[in-house]
Amino acid sequence: MGMTMSQKILAAHAGLPQVKAGQLIEAKLDMVLGNDITSPVAINVFNDGKAVSVFDNTKIAMVMDHFTPNKDIKAAEQCKQVRQFADKYDIKNFFDVGQMGIEHSLLPEKGLVGPGTLCIGADSHTCTYGALGAFSTGVGSTDMAAGMISGKTWFKVPSAIRFNLINKPAEYISGKDIILHIIGMIGVDGALYRSMEFFGDGLKYLSIDDRLCIANMAIEAGAKNGIFPVDDITREYIMDRFKGEAVEYTADDDAEYDEEYTIDLSALRPTVAFPHLPENARTVDEIAPTEVKIDQAVIGSCTNGRISDLRAAADVLRGKKVAKGVRCIIIPSTQSVYLQAMHEGLFDIFIEAGAVVSTPTCGPCLGGHMGILAKGERAISTTNRNFVGRMGHVESEVYLASPAVAAASAVTGYITDPAKVCEN
Amino acid sequence: MKAQGTVHKYGDNVDTDVIIPARYLNTSSHKELAQHCMEDIDIDFTKNVREGDIMVAEKNFGCGSSREHAPIAIKASGISCVIASTFARIFYRNAINIGLPILECEAASKEIKSGDEVSVDFDTGIITDITTGKTYQAEPFPPFIQEIISDGGLIKHVTK
Numbered sequence: 171m172g173m174t175m176s177q178k179i180l181a182a183h184a185g186l187p188q189v190k191a192g193q194l195i196e197a198k199l200d201m202v203l204g205n206d207i208t209s210p211v212a213i214n215v216f217n218d219g220k221a222v223s224v225f226d227n228t229k230i231a232m233v234m235d236h237f238t239p240n241k242d243i244k245a246a247e248q249c250k251q252v253r254q255f256a257d258k259y260d261i262k263n264f265f266d267v268g269q270m271g272i273e274h275s276l277l278p279e280k281g282l283v284g285p286g287t288l289c290i291g292a293d294s295h296t297c298t299y300g301a302l303g304a305f306s307t308g309v310g311s312t313d314m315a316a317g318m319i320s321g322k323t324w325f326k327v328p329s330a331i332r333f334n335l336i337n338k339p340a341e342y343i344s345g346k347d348i349i350l351h352i353i354g355m356i357g358v359d360g361a362l363y364r365s366m367e368f369f370g371d372g373l374k375y376l377s378i379d380d381r382l383c384i385a386n387m388a389i390e391a392g393a394k395n396g397i398f399p400v401d402d403i404t405r406e407y408i409m410d411r412f413k414g415e416a417v418e419y420t421a422d423d424d425a426e427y428d429e430e431y432t433i434d435l436s437a438l439r440p441t442v443a444f445p446h447l448p449e450n451a452r453t454v455d456e457i458a459p460t461e462v463k464i465d466q467a468v469i470g471s472c473t474n475g476r477i478s479d480l481r482a483a484a485d486v487l488r489g490k491k492v493a494k495g496v497r498c499i500i501i502p503s504t505q506s507v508y509l510q511a512m513h514e515g516l517f518d519i520f521i522e523a524g525a526v527v528s529t530p531t532c533g534p535c536l537g538g539h540m541g542i543l544a545k546g547e548r549a550i551s552t553t554n555r556n557f558v559g560r561m562g563h564v565e566s567e568v569y570l571a572s573p574a575v576a577a578a579s580a581v582t583g584y585i586t587d588p589a590k591v592c593e594n
Numbered sequence: 595m596k597a598q599g600t601v602h603k604y605g606d607n608v609d610t611d612v613i614i615p616a617r618y619l620n621t622s623s624h625k626e627l628a629q630h631c632m633e634d635i636d637i638d639f640t641k642n643v644r645e646g647d648i649m650v651a652e653k654n655f656g657c658g659s660s661r662e663h664a665p666i667a668i669k670a671s672g673i674s675c676v677i678a679s680t681f682a683r684i685f686y687r688n689a690i691n692i693g694l695p696i697l698e699c700e701a702a703s704k705e706i707k708s709g710d711e712v713s714v715d716f717d718t719g720i721i722t723d724i725t726t727g728k729t730y731q732a733e734p735f736p737p738f739i740q741e742i743i744s745d746g747g748l749i750k751h752v753t754k
Binding site: 207208210218220241293294309359362389538555557558559 | 609611612615617634657658659660661665680682687691692748750753
C-alpha cells in the first residue's frame, strides 16, 4: 500500500522502507524548537534528567518571542534561564530580542526548516512548516527535552485527510479564509491525530505566506500536521534560504486517505470565526453591517504577520482612518518583515491611518501583553485562537479573520467585508 | 495502580487556555500553576479540589496550545486521573510524559456527573462510578506507558 507525504518523511527518518498508519516508530529529528515559555520547562526537565550535553547544537532553535521584550520580571527571568542554557550549550540558533521574530515566521525565513525536514517544536503551531513540504508537529516540553538530549523521538504514524483545493481564489480570499472555512467544515477535532494533506490546481495561486497560514492552523482542527507538496513556489522561497538538503516527497498514487474534501477556492467568501472556537465560521455575508462592534483589531502573529499579510492590510488602510474607539495594533512577525514593510512605506500608511506598529512578538495573541482586552471588549484578530479569555479578560471576545477583514473592520468599527471598504 | 476520588465534570473542547491561562505562564513552578488551574471556566475548582479527585470531560480535552503547564497544573492541583471521550494529541502525549494518568472512555465521559465518587483501575481500564454503581471499560495503557506514569513521567522513567 502506498504512503502519504507525511508517512514518507516519517519512514525516511525512521530508516524504514515503509510505515503504515498506527505504527509506532522512533525517528531522527532535524530540528527541535522551543520558545521563552516552553523552553524553561524543558530545561528543568533536561537538568532533572541529569543530561550533560545536547545531541547537536546546530539542530536546536530557541526563540524568545512570546512575552518579549520582557513583559514583567518573571518573563525576564524565564528568558534569562534560556539565555544561560543557550550560552552553556552553545546553541547556535538562539534568537533573542534584536534577532528574534515570531518563531514560525522566523524558522522558515532563516532556512532552518525546508522540504523533507522532520521537526518537533514545543509550540503547537510548529505544524506551520508543512507549508514547505516538511513534517513538523507540536509537542510538549518533556518531548522537547528528550529531543534535545537524544535527537530522536517516537511517533504514532498518522492516517490522513486529503484536501483538494481547486480553482483560483476569489478576491480578498487568503490562506486564512481557506483554513477557517475548512475548520468550520470539519470542526476543531475534525482531523484529530491525523495529517491534513493539501493538493489541487488551486495551490498554484497560493503564495508561501498563504500556505504557511493554512498549515499553521492545522492544529486548530486537531491535526498532527498539515503538509503541502513542494512546487516551484516552494523552490523559489527556499532558494538562498534553506541550509539543509531539500528532499521532495510526493504522496503515492495509491496512498490511503481516511476522507477526501474538495474545496472550490473561487466560491469562498471572506470568513470569520466567532467566539469561542475556531470552528464557529461565518462568511462576511452572514454578518449584518453593524452586528459585531469591535474595540480592537490585531494584525500579526505566526498565522498572519508576514509581508503579504501586512501588504493586504495596507491595501485596505491606505488613505483611510481607523474608526474612533478602535485600537488597531499591527505586529510584523520578524525583523526582516519589519524592515521590508518599512522600506515599502507600509508603516506610513498604518500610522497615518491611526494604527500602531509593534516590534515582533506573540504578545496579544495569547493574552500576554501588547493589547490585552478588558471585560466585555471585542477584538477582530488575525491570530489563530479565540478561546475563552485568550486575549485577556474571561468575558472578552476574539473574532478570527484575515488581515484584509481585520483592516476593513478597523476602519468601520464593525466586522466588515473588505470589498465594502475598498469600493468607497 | 488505582485512583479514587470525587468527580469534577466539564464539557467538550476544554482548551489549554482555560486549564491554565497564558497570563500565568511566566512561571514554571508547579505549585503556582496549580493555584490558577481551570480558573477561567471554574473559578471554584482550586477551592473545591481534593487530593485524589478525578476530572471527567467530553471530547477533545486539552485542545490548543502545547503548554505542558496544562497537565502539570492539573496534576499539581491533586487530580489523580482525567477521563475524557477523546484527548487532543499534544495534551495526550504531555500527560503521559509528566505522569498524569488519562483514560479515553466515551460512555463514562457522557454519563458520569460532577460530584460522583469514581474509582479507576489502570491495569484493567475499569472505571467504576461508586455513586451510581455503573462500571465502564476503557482501553488500559500498555505496560510501558503505565510504567512511565507510575515512575512519575518520561524523564524519571528513562533516568531511573
